[in-house]
Amino acid sequence: MGVRPTTTSTSPTPREMYQKSNSSSPSLVGSIMRSLKSSHSIRRLSAGEDAENGNHDSLQKSNYHRARSLNSNGSAQSHGRGVSHIHLSPLRKSSSGNGSFHKDKHSSHSQKRDKYFADLDEDWSAVIEDYNMPIPMISNGGVELRPPVTVGSRRSETGESRSPSAGYPNLPQLNKSRSSDLKSQYEQENEREVQALNSLMHRVAKFDAILNPTHGNQVNVSELRRLSWNGVPMVHRPSVWRLLIGYASANIKRQSSLLQRKRQDYRDGVELVFSKDHTRDLPTWHQIEIDIPRTNPFIPLYQFPLVQESLQRILYLWAIRHPASGYVQGINDLVTPFYQTFLTEYLPPAQKEDVDKICPDTYLSREQLLDVEADSFWCLTKLLEQITDNYIHGQPGILKQVKNLGQLVKRIDSDLYDHFSQENVEFIQFAFRWMNCLLMREFSMSMVIRMWDTYLSETSLDSTSSAAAEAPSSSLPPDSSLQNSPGGAFRETVTSAKFQGKHNAAATSRQTSLSEFHVFVCAAFLIKFSEQLIGMDFQETITFLQNPPTKTWTESEIELLLSEAYIWQSLYKDATSHWR
Amino acid sequence: MNTSVTSIKLVLLGEAAVGKSSIVLRFVSNDFAENKEPTIGAAFLTQRVNMGDHTIKFEIWDTAGQERFASLAPMYYRNAQAALVVYDVTKPQSFIKARHWVKELHEQASRDIIIALVGNKLDIIENGGERKVAREEAENLAQQEGLLFFETSAKSGSNVNEVFLGIGQKISLKPAQNAQDGGQGSSGLRINDDSRIDLRAPYGQSSAAGSCNC
Numbered sequence: 001m002g003v004r005p006t007t008t009s010t011s012p013t014p015r016e017m018y019q020k021s022n023s024s025s026p027s028l029v030g031s032i033m034r035s036l037k038s039s040h041s042i043r044r045l046s047a048g049e050d051a052e053n054g055n056h057d058s059l060q061k062s063n064y065h066r067a068r069s070l071n072s073n074g075s076a077q078s079h080g081r082g083v084s085h086i087h088l089s090p091l092r093k094s095s096s097g098n099g100s101f102h103k104d105k106h107s108s109h110s111q112k113r114d115k116y117f118a119d120l121d122e123d124w125s126a127v128i129e130d131y132n133m134p135i136p137m138i139s140n141g142g143v144e145l146r147p148p149v150t151v152g153s154r155r156s157e158t159g160e161s162r163s164p165s166a167g168y169p170n171l172p173q174l175n176k177s178r179s180s181d182l183k184s185q186y187e188q189e190n191e192r193e194v195q196a197l198n199s200l201m202h203r204v205a206k207f208d209a210i211l212n213p214t215h216g217n218q219v220n221v222s223e224l225r226r227l228s229w230n231g232v233p234m235v236h237r238p239s240v241w242r243l244l245i246g247y248a249s250a251n252i253k254r255q256s257s258l259l260q261r262k263r264q265d266y267r268d269g270v271e272l273v274f275s276k277d278h279t280r281d282l283p284t285w286h287q288i289e290i291d292i293p294r295t296n297p298f299i300p301l302y303q304f305p306l307v308q309e310s311l312q313r314i315l316y317l318w319a320i321r322h323p324a325s326g327y328v329q330g331i332n333d334l335v336t337p338f339y340q341t342f343l344t345e346y347l348p349p350a351q352k353e354d355v356d357k358i359c360p361d362t363y364l365s366r367e368q369l370l371d372v373e374a375d376s377f378w379c380l381t382k383l384l385e386q387i388t389d390n391y392i393h394g395q396p397g398i399l400k401q402v403k404n405l406g407q408l409v410k411r412i413d414s415d416l417y418d419h420f421s422q423e424n425v426e427f428i429q430f431a432f433r434w435m436n437c438l439l440m441r442e443f444s445m446s447m448v449i450r451m452w453d454t455y456l457s458e459t460s461l462d463s464t465s466s467a468a469a470e471a472p473s474s475s476l477p478p479d480s481s482l483q484n485s486p487g488g489a490f491r492e493t494v495t496s497a498k499f500q501g502k503h504n505a506a507a508t509s510r511q512t513s514l515s516e517f518h519v520f521v522c523a524a525f526l527i528k529f530s531e532q533l534i535g536m537d538f539q540e541t542i543t544f545l546q547n548p549p550t551k552t553w554t555e556s557e558i559e560l561l562l563s564e565a566y567i568w569q570s571l572y573k574d575a576t577s578h579w580r
Numbered sequence: 581m582n583t584s585v586t587s588i589k590l591v592l593l594g595e596a597a598v599g600k601s602s603i604v605l606r607f608v609s610n611d612f613a614e615n616k617e618p619t620i621g622a623a624f625l626t627q628r629v630n631m632g633d634h635t636i637k638f639e640i641w642d643t644a645g646q647e648r649f650a651s652l653a654p655m656y657y658r659n660a661q662a663a664l665v666v667y668d669v670t671k672p673q674s675f676i677k678a679r680h681w682v683k684e685l686h687e688q689a690s691r692d693i694i695i696a697l698v699g700n701k702l703d704i705i706e707n708g709g710e711r712k713v714a715r716e717e718a719e720n721l722a723q724q725e726g727l728l729f730f731e732t733s734a735k736s737g738s739n740v741n742e743v744f745l746g747i748g749q750k751i752s753l754k755p756a757q758n759a760q761d762g763g764q765g766s767s768g769l770r771i772n773d774d775s776r777i778d779l780r781a782p783y784g785q786s787s788a789a790g791s792c793n794c
Contacts, residue, residue: 287646290597297615328648329596329618394651432621432652441617539639542624 200233207236211243212252219243219250228457231450231559234352238345241338242375244456245382259375266374269317281320284327288315295332299445301340301356310369311335314377322384325391330436334383337440337449338376346372356445386459386514390435398435401519402428404579408523411575412568416530423538430545434522435515442525442550447558451521454562459514516579517569524564525550584634588751589641590744591657593685594666595677596645599700602734603666604642607744612735619644622656629748636748654688662694662747667713669699669731675713682725694750696728696743697721703733 210224221243232240242248242259249258272278292312296302302311314335319327344352346364360369389397406427410417420427433441438455440448526533529548533541550557569576592600601616601623608627623642628635641656643649657663665681667674678697685695699718705711715731722729728746732739 287596291618294597294615294617297613297617326648329644329646330620332618391648393648395648428652428655429622429624436620441620539624539626543626546623 204233204235207233207240211236211239217251217253219252221250225457229454231555232453234344235349237341237449237453238375241341241379241452241456245379247375247378247382262378263371263374266317266377267370269321270313273317273320274313281316284319285316287329288312288319288327288332291329291332296336296445299356301343301358301360302336304359306359306361306369307339310373310376311339314339314373314380317377318380318384321381322388324393325384325388328391328395328436330433331380331384331391333437333440335376335380337445337452338379338383339372340445341449342372342375342379383514390515395436397515398432399428400579401435401515401522402431404516404519404576405431405522405526408519408568408572408576409526411572412523413527413530416527416533419534420541423536423541425538425541429542431522431526433546434525435518438518439521439525442548443553443558444551447553447555450555450558451562455514455517458517513579516576517565519579520565520569520572521561523568524561528561528564585628585637586634586748586752587637587639588662588748589639589660590662590664590747591641591643591653591660592664592666593643593653593657593681594645594664594698595668595671595674598645598666598668598671598674599734600645600664600666601642603664603698603700603732603740603743604640606734606737606740607638608640610737612737618646621649621652627744629744631745631748631752634752636752638744638748653684657685657689657693660689660693661751662696663689664696664698664743664747665727666698666700667718668701669711669713670701670704670709672712675699675718679721682721682727686725694728694747695725696730696747697725698729698743699731700734702731702738703735706733706736 206227210227211219213219224240224243228240228244239248243250247262249255289312292308292315293303295308295311301307311332315327315332318331319325340355343360343364344355346360346368347355347358348363351358351363360372364372384391387397389395389400391397406417409420409427419425438448439451443451525548526545529544533544536544592604594600596618601619602612604623604625605611605613605616608625619642621644625640625642626638627640628637630636641660643653643656663681663685665678665685667678682695682697685693697718699713699715718731719729721727728743728750730739730743730746732743734740
C-alpha cells in the first residue's frame with residue numbers, strides 16, 4: 001500500500017461513514033467528509049513511514065489553494081505589498097523564504113506533528129486551544145530576517161509555545177477572536193494571504209527537494225506520489241507528471257538524455273508517418289480532422305491552428321501505432337491536459353496561468369513546441385496503456401466500469417439505486433461518457449488538471465503488473481473448485497504457489513488501476529447529487545446528469561470528491577476485489 | 581376536453597460529424613454552435629410540439645456517430661418509434677453509412693418504426709459548396725425503403741422542424757387507423773401528460789399484435 005494511505009486504523013471515520021451509508025443523512029456524511037478532509041493527513045498516518053510529512057502536505061495544501069486563488073485574482077505584487085502591513089506576524093517572513101528555509105522548518109517540526117495529530121483524533125477542541133495559545137503575536141522584532149521555521153522552533157525551545165502549529169493554516173481566523181479589536185480586517189486578510197503564500201512556498205520547496213535529491217540520483221517516486229496526490233504546484237507539474245506516469249526516468253542523471261531520446265523518437269515517428277512513402281490511413285485521419293476543431297471549443301488555446309495541427313499529429317501517430325484501438329472520440333479530450341500542462345513549462349511565470357489563452361508561439365520556439373508535442377504524445381500513450389480496454393472494439397473496459405459503478409452505488413446508496421431502477425434509468429445512459437472521457441466533460445480544464453494530479457499519483461506504470469496481471473487473474477477458477485478436485489493435495493500446493501503469484505500481481509495492480517479508482521470517483525460524484533436525483537423522474541435525471549452543475553466547481557470541491565472516492569475505495573476494497 | 585399528449589421516442593443515427601446533435605439543438609433550442617464537442621455515448625433531450633388538438637412530446641436520444649460506439653446503438657433504437665438517419669449532403673461516405681443504418685433498423689428495430697432520411701448541411705451547397713449526394717439518389721432510397729425524406733440545414737434552421745412534424749404526423753395517424761381497424765387504438769402511444777413511455781416496455785410486441793401487416 002505504498003501509494004495510498006489507508007483510513008482503516010486511524011480514525012473512527014470510516015466506520016461512521018459506513019453507518020451513515022446505511023442510515024443516509026447526507027449532511028452527516030458531508031460533515032464527516034469535511035472534517036476528514038481538513039485532517040486529510042489522517043489518511044497518511046497509516047501509510048506508515050512518514051506520518052509527519054503526510055500531515056504536512058495536506059494542511060499545507062489548503063493554504064496552497066488559497067494562494068492560488070489569490071494569485072489569480074490579484075497579483076504577486078499585491079502579496080508583496082500586503083506583507084509590509086503585518087510586520088507583527090512572525091509568519092510573514094515565510095513569504096520571502098526560499099526552499100532551503102522550508103526544508104529546515106520541516107525537519108525541526110517533524111516530531112511535534114505526531115502530537116498534533118494524536119490530538120486531532122481525540123479532541124478537536126484541544127487542538128484549537130493549541131492553536132490559540134501561540135498565536136499572540138510575540139513581537140519578535142529580532143527575528144525579522146529569519147525564516148518562519150526558526151520562529152517556530154525557537155518558541156518551542158523557550159517553552160513559549162505548546163504547539164507546533166505555528167506554520168499551519170487557519171490561524172488568522174482563530175486568532176481573530178482574540179485580537180480583532182487590535183487589527184483591521186485588512187491586516188487580517190493580508191496575514192491570511194501571507195500564510196497562504198507561506199504554505200505554497202513550503203509546498204513548492206517540498207517538491208523541489210524531491211525532484212532534486214541531495215543524495216543519490218533517484219527521485220523517490222513513491223514519495224512523490226504521496227505528495228502529488230494532494231495536488232502539484234503548477235511550476236512542478238510538467239516534470240512531476242512525466243515522472244508519475246512513467247515517461248521520464250526517476251534517475252536524474254539519465255533523465256534529460258532519455259527525454260531527449262524519446263522526443264527525438266517522436267520527431268522521427270512523425271517524419272516517417274507523414275512522409276511520402278507512408279500511405280495515409282484516411283478514415284482515421286478524417287475522423288481526427290473533424291474532431292480537432294471540436295476539441296475544447298470554448299478554450300481559446302485550442303482554436304489556434306498551430307495547436308490544432310500539433311494535436312492532430314499526436315492523435316494520428318498514436319492511432320496508427322495502436323491499431324487494436326485506433327482513434328476513438330474522447331481520446332482527443334484526454335490529450336489536452338497533457339498538452340496544456342507541458343506548455344506551461346515554457347511560459348514565463350506570470351503567463352503560466354493564462355496558458356489557455358496565449359498562442360504558444362508567442363513564447364515557444366519551434367523546437368520547444370515539438371518537445372511539448374512529444375511529451376504529450378508519450379504521456380498520452382502511457383495513460384492509454386492503462387485503459388486500453390476502454391477503446392478497443394466493443395469497449396469492454398467501459399462496460400465493465402459502468403457495471404461496477406452500478407454495483408457500487410447499489411451498496412453505497414441503495415435508495416438511489418432503487419430509485420434509478422424504478423425510473424428505468426440505466427447507468428450506461430449517463431456513465432458511459434464519464435468513463436470514456438474520465439469525467440473531463442463534467443469539469444473545467446483547470447479542475448481536470450488538478451484531478452489528474454491525483455489520478456496520476458494513484459496509478460503506477462513503473463510496475464509491470466498493470467496490463468499483465470489483470471487478464472489472467474480474471475480467468476482463474478475459484479478456490480473451492482481446486483480443493484474439491486481429485487488429486488487435490490498435490491495440485492493444491494502447486495496452485496497455491498500459483499495463486500500466491502497471482503495474488504501478488506493483483507496486489508501490485510491494486511494500486512495501479514486507474515479504472516478502478518475512477519469508478520469510485522464516479523460513485524462519489526453521483527452520490528453527491530443523491531438527494532436531488534431521488535426527487536427526479538427519468539427525463540430530469542438524465543438531463544441533470546448530462547449537464548451536472550459542476551463546470552464551476554473549485555479545487556476544494558474536486559478535492560473533496562477525490563477524498564470521498566478514496567474513502568469509498570478503502571471501505572469497499574474487499575467487496576470490489578473481484579473487479580480485477 | 582383534455583389535450584392528449586403523445587410521447588415519441590426518437591433516435592438519431594448517422595456518421596460522425598454529419599450534424600445529428602446540431603439538428604437536435606436546432607429543434608430543441610433553436611440554436612446553433614459551429615463546433616460542438618463530439619457526442620460520447622448518447623445525449624438525451626426532449627421537446628414538445630403542438631399539433632392540432634394534441635401535443636407530441638419527443639424524447640430524443642442523440643447517439644454518438646463514431647463507428648466504435650455503434651455497439652451502443654441497439655440500446656437506443658430498440659424501443660424507438662422513430663429514427664432520423666442523418667447524412668451530410670457533401671460527404672458521400674456518410675450516405676453509404678446512412679444506407680447501413682436504414683438496413684440495420686429494418687432488421688433490428690421495432691417493425692413499425694418510422695424512419696426519416698435526413699440530408700444535412702444544405703447551407704454549404706446554398707453557399708456555393710459542392711453537393712456530393714444527389715437528391716434523387718436519396719429520394720430513391722427513401723422510396724424503396726419507405727422512409728420520410730428531408731434535406732435540412734441545422735445551421736440555418738431550414739427544414740429542421742419539418743422533419744419532426746413529419747414524424748409526428750405519421751405517428752399520430754397510426755393509432756387512429758388502428759382504431760378503425762378494430763380497436764387496438766391506444767397501442768401504448770397515447771399517454772397522460774405526466775407519464776412517459778417505459779423505455780423497456782416491449783412496445784414492439786404490443787403493437788405487432790394488433791397492427792402487423794404481413
